[in-house]
Amino acid sequence: MHDLMQMRLANPSSQHADGRRARRVVEQARDAILRHCSARTVGMESDQLLFTSGGTEANNLAIFGLSQLQPGAIVVSAIEHPSVLESVTHAASQGRPVHFLPVDQNGVTCLESLQSLLERHHQGTPIALVSIMLANNETGVLQPVQEAARMCRRFGVLIHTDAVQVLGKIELDFASLDVDAMTVTAHKIHGPVGIGGLILRHGIQVAPRFFGGFQQLGLRPGTEMPVLAGGFEEAVVSATTDLESRAKTMQGMRDLLQNETRRLVDGCFVAGELSPRLPHTLSISFPGVERQALQLALDMAGIACSTGSACASGSSQSSHVLEAMHLPQEVIKGGIRFGVSVETTESEVVVTAERLAQLIPKLRQNRPSSMA
Ligand SMILES: Cc1ncc(COP(=O)(O)O)c(C=O)c1O
Structure with missing residues (x-):
């Protein structure tokens, strides 16, 4: 350009x-x-x-x-x-x-x-x-x-x-x-x-x-x-160009993020896991956590994720996609998503999983009474 x-x-x-x-x-x-x-x-x-x-x-x-x-x-x-x-x-x-x-x-x-x-x-x-x-x-x-x-x-x-x-x-x-x-x-x-x-x-x-x-x-x-x-x-x-190998790289990073998070954090749920999926997307939920609090905490740690839909003035609607899948409300409330690219590194993924492992128990403990 x-x-x-x-x-x-x-x-x-x-x-x-x-x-x-x-x-x-x-x-x-x-x-x-x-x-x-x-x-x-x-x-x-x-x-x-x-x-x-x-x-x-x-x-x-x-x-x-x-x-x-x-x-x-x-x-x-x-x-x-x-x-x-x-x-x-x-x-x-x-x-x-x-x-x-x-x-x-x-x-x-x-x-x-x-x-x-x-x-x-x-x-x-x-x-x-x-x-x-x-x-x-x-x-x-x-x-x-x-x-x-x-x-x-x-x-x-x-x-x-x-x-x-x-x-x-x-x-x-x-x-x-x-x-x-x-x-x-x-x-x-x-x-x-x-x-x-x-x-x-x-x-x-x-x-x-x-x-x-x-x-x-x-x-x-x-x-x-x-x-x-x-x-x-x-x-x-x-x-x-080299789509197959790029896709493999992305999938490797997405799967590593999914598996490491599962290994380190109890009770997470991956939406759409049983279906054929794109290699770069991870929709993961932490029941008992308020997704916006999690997004903010990750953002402060320099980690970018999104909640269900575009966020306006600090409040976001829950994901119409997870709703349409008839997932439990706790799963929908605690759902965030990550996207990786060919540029995502293994150390970025590992740090993300480790940060989630630190944050999730705290956020579960401090969750608002309306979520309990
Ligand atoms: C599936 C899908 N369709 C449409 C759009 C909108 O594309 P654009 O941001 O180029 O307007 C997006 C962007 O997030 C998308 O993910």
Whole structure:
């Protein structure tokens, strides 16, 4: 990105040389990102990548832009990222029927519910769009999207997947998934914050959410950003090169964190442990502990973790993902999550487990009476 900034890149829609150079950077990035997601980039049936400001915007574009062109309900899993859940809540407030697919105790979306909704679609209660994330951002649990896509295809229903957590963590193959649209973002793979994209299967129509420009076929207008696009490309290329060995490294660190914590701390619970999971995510709970007190204490020790959902003015809602899994309240109240990367070191992991071992008994002892 630093090199690109030195290149005097102009507006990629400008006709002069600086503009044409910027256009080449944007289109090269678009092509590389599509290829590294195993989308089709050659021939008459090429898939399309619309750059957006990130995963949130791409999910909004998918939910509103794909459903707007057909009548019927929107179906999503109960464990989607808020950018999907709140989009469908807004669509519902405008009169669009919405259905939430339940998940089982292992965090996997229940496809029997999808099947019965699709059968009702066949009998005249239409579905406009199904959206199921490829892996959950809290538990890392992989979702049966390929199977859902096969079912949707049989009934002629559009399907979108949010693959934000999957890109650069395990193999991501847009063509084999056979979905109609897929969300990706750069900042989960050490790329720049502020760029993501929606990949659309060849021939899939999307209604724009923004207006006032011809860029990206008018589907997502606004001047494109060559430096961010180039940064996204670079991040995708590095994250998907030697993917298997990178994933192994991440999984090694995640498993070490899980096992060391278990060894040193009594009574912890790992959400989604029995399901196939992404290699970098650990959703771990300490019953009897208040998750925000734990997060604060870890933060003071220089260790970053997250609680269920974004925290506002010191109070956070409990995780809708753990709630949807019907886990005991004590588990939900004490649940935090860690993400490791290829850059995480063994000593960072060991120090984290040791710090947890010091903190948990104290926090259990001092827990507010409302939790007892
Ligand atoms: C599964 C999932 N979808 C969407 C998003 C939103 O992406 P962005 O931060 O690029 O808007 C995130 C970010 O945390 C995520 O984890």
